[in-house]
Amino acid sequence: MNNSRIASHDIYGIEKWGKDLVVVLGNGEIGLKNPLNPEAPAISLPEILRDLEDRGVHVPMLLRVSSYLENEIRHINECFAEAITRVGYDGAYRGVFPIKVNQQAQVIDRIVEFGKPYNYGLEAGSKPELVIALAHRLAKESLIVCNGIKDAEFITLAILSRKIGFNTVIVLESPKEADTVIQVVKELGVEPMLGVRVKLTNQISGKWEKSSGDRSAFGMKTDQLVTVIDKLRDAGLLHCLKLQHSHLGSQVPDVNDVRRAVSEACRFYTELTKEGVPLTHLDLGGGLGVDYTGEKSATESSINYTMREYCTNVVETVQYAMDAAGIDHPDLVTESGRAVVATSSMLIFNVLEATLYDAQTAPDAKGDDHHLISDLLAITDYISTDRLQECWNDASFYRNELRALFHRGYIDLRQMARAEQIYLHLMARIKQHAAFDNIAVSDEQMTHLADIYHCNFSLFQSLPDVWAIDQLHPMVPLQMLNQRPDRRAVLSDITCDSDGKVDRFILADGISHSLPVHTLPQDETYYMGVFFVGAYQETLGDLHNLFGDTNVVTIDLRADGGFDLLHEQEGDTISEVLSYVEFDPQACVAEFRKMVDEAISTGALKSKDRKTLMGAYRDSINGYTYYE
Numbered sequence: 156m157n158n159s160r161i162a163s164h165d166i167y168g169i170e171k172w173g174k175d176l177v178v179v180l181g182n183g184e185i186g187l188k189n190p191l192n193p194e195a196p197a198i199s200l201p202e203i204l205r206d207l208e209d210r211g212v213h214v215p216m217l218l219r220v221s222s223y224l225e226n227e228i229r230h231i232n233e234c235f236a237e238a239i240t241r242v243g244y245d246g247a248y249r250g251v252f253p254i255k256v257n258q259q260a261q262v263i264d265r266i267v268e269f270g271k272p273y274n275y276g277l278e279a280g281s282k283p284e285l286v287i288a289l290a291h292r293l294a295k296e297s298l299i300v301c302n303g304i305k306d307a308e309f310i311t312l313a314i315l316s317r318k319i320g321f322n323t324v325i326v327l328e329s330p331k332e333a334d335t336v337i338q339v340v341k342e343l344g345v346e347p348m349l350g351v352r353v354k355l356t357n358q359i360s361g362k363w364e365k366s367s368g369d370r371s372a373f374g375m376k377t378d379q380l381v382t383v384i385d386k387l388r389d390a391g392l393l394h395c396l397k398l399q400h401s402h403l404g405s406q407v408p409d410v411n412d413v414r415r416a417v418s419e420a421c422r423f424y425t426e427l428t429k430e431g432v433p434l435t436h437l438d439l440g441g442g443l444g445v446d447y448t449g450e451k452s453a454t455e456s457s458i459n460y461t462m463r464e465y466c467t468n469v470v471e472t473v474q475y476a477m478d479a480a481g482i483d484h485p486d487l488v489t490e491s492g493r494a495v496v497a498t499s500s501m502l503i504f505n506v507l508e509a510t511l512y513d514a515q516t517a518p519d520a521k522g523d524d525h526h527l528i529s530d531l532l533a534i535t536d537y538i539s540t541d542r543l544q545e546c547w548n549d550a551s552f553y554r555n556e557l558r559a560l561f562h563r564g565y566i567d568l569r570q571m572a573r574a575e576q577i578y579l580h581l582m583a584r585i586k587q588h589a590a591f592d593n594i595a596v597s598d599e600q601m602t603h604l605a606d607i608y609h610c611n612f613s614l615f616q617s618l619p620d621v622w623a624i625d626q627l628h629p630m631v632p633l634q635m636l637n638q639r640p641d642r643r644a645v646l647s648d649i650t651c652d653s654d655g656k657v658d659r660f661i662l663a664d665g666i667s668h669s670l671p672v673h674t675l676p677q678d679e680t681y682y683m684g685v686f687f688v689g690a691y692q693e694t695l696g697d698l699h700n701l702f703g704d705t706n707v708v709t710i711d712l713r714a715d716g717g718f719d720l721l722h723e724q725e726g727d728t729i730s731e732v733l734s735y736v737e738f739d740p741q742a743c744v745a746e747f748r749k750m751v752d753e754a755i756s757t758g759a760l761k762s763k764d765r766k767t768l769m770g771a772y773r774d775s776i777n778g779y780t781y782y783e
């Protein structure tokens with residue numbers, strides 16, 4: 156093992172966040188480990204991409220690793236089972252996957268398959284999601300938990316689905332919903348399985364702080380809860396109320412927030428039981444977080460606990476509260492979405508080109524240079540490691556003065572170009588000093604000096620949370636990690652939106668506003684990977700600039716270090732995205748052809764160019780929306 160390899164490891168913090176899934180191989184390439192088979196060798200991710208490329212599957216692509224999904228489903232179910240056995244808890248764990256977090260058929264089908272041995276179920280927050288859930292054959296004991304605002308149709312479907320063997324629970328969100336349920340039950344004459352959603356007052360920290368506690372849009376306050384119980388009792392349906400639900404918000408960073416919330420949920424559970432409600436299930440919602448940064452701390456993109464710890468805390472807290480109140484231990488339900496799917500997908504794209512913030516040489520002095528240009532150039536004589544800040548200050552001052560002169564017409568375009576060139580050269584020298592002498596240039600200064608790497612993806616389509624809520628994901632080059640990165644860059648996407656950039660990165664020593672990268676290799680693709688994007692990103696994305704879905708590939712990691720291609724879904728074609736915004740691609744072709752023929756009639760276009768022009772239009776409309 157050589158030192159430079161360790162250096163790269165350290166820079167990106169892969170050992171911290173990689174979770175034994177993502178490692179660096181001896182050849183400097185990112186490798187994927189199979190957690191279901193820890194003895195198997197890691198497989199090179201660029202090797203997988205080259206193989207897929209040979210098969211005609213191109214970047215940008217979303218790569219799903221089926222083994223990772225299976226691993227997380229096993230892990231959460233086994234952690235709960237272990238905790239239950241260890242503390243001697245009497246109830247079972249009946250987890251459900253919230254479809255909202257990743258509704259893609261390839262994902263849901265696999266979750267159902269991997270979850271069967273554990274009686275793992277599904278959570279539906281809307282009618283379309285219930286329709287998805289009811290199209291799957293779940294294990295006998297699995298639950299379907301229906302949250303969200305429901306109309307009579309939703310409720311009818313949920314109630315009658317019990318007749319074909321589903322354990323569908325309707326979670327009441329309001330007294331009004333209780334009225335609708337009572338009405339539908341009267342009409343159908345079939346008994347429902349009901350739940351109530353309570354609003355906890357404990358607030359959590361983290362990104363979802365504001366939507367937790369009193370001001371949460373969901374769940375019933377105590378007075379509404381009492382009203383609902385009275386309504387159900389009057390209608391003779393109180394015996395159908397089996398489940399109590401609460402949800403904390405997502406990505407809870409601090410395990411003690413979980414404990415407090417579970418305690419509060421237990422208070423409601425014991426009080427409802429005292430009221431004569433025959434509850435059997437306690438549903439604690441989602442919130443189990445992912446350690447995106449690998450910091451293991453209660454900060455925004457990290458968590459200060461493991462899945463095992465979360466499960467143990469939940470089981471112990473509920474056991475303690477129920478024993479104290481003399482109540483039977485309920486079956487435990489959680490609706491963890493993020494923690495189950497985030498690690499199983501990664502976004503992979505290539506860097507198209509770089510705008511370098513650099514000038515290797517400074518122009519020579521000229522006799523007729525403005526004196527400020529000479530002053531700027533003179534900095535090259537005294538630039539040195541111990542005077543970096545001074546040089547930075549001087550360079551910025553002279554450059555700004557020169558810009559002011561240019562704006563007022565005192566110096567011309569060619570002089571201004573010389574000034575900018577000298578300035579860039581000075582910045583390059585400052586960067587070199589900072590890199591080679593290990594002088595700390597502040598993160599802010601580094602960002603100022605960073606190159607722009609133009610990348611083949613759309614932030615709005617593929618990483619919406621990075622754009623909308625500053626979500627952090629680990630991002631690294633997938634190759635050359637045995638070489639010291641010699642440049643710093645921010646990433647810009649392929650949309651024409653200045654918001655389409657990434658300028659916050661997880662590094663070993665914290666969050667940085669620029670990413671260490673390599674000078675782009677001449678004749679090789681420089682791949683970048685964004686990890687843990689399986690939760691929420693896929694369907695929140697939009698069609699900014701009409702960049703559509705990327706190619707999606709599902710693979711499985713084999714024990715021999717190879718991989719199997721399980722499924723390929725081709726990304727949107729231009730014709731598909733046009734129809735999303737209600738253009739008729741055929742009509743577009745026809746209209747374009749008409750204009751082409753008119754141009755031939757007037758002699759503006761030669762007949763022989765018609766074929767090329769029409770061919771280019773047609774190839775575009777049938778092709779991928781990304782750079783090919």
Ligand SMILES: *Cc1c(COP(=O)(O)O)cnc(C)c1O
Nearest residue numbers: 402405406441442490491492493
């Ligand atoms: C979004 C949501 C979840 C999933 O939360 P995660 O933090 O992803 O685990 C669970 N339950 C409900 C009611 C939700 O709205």
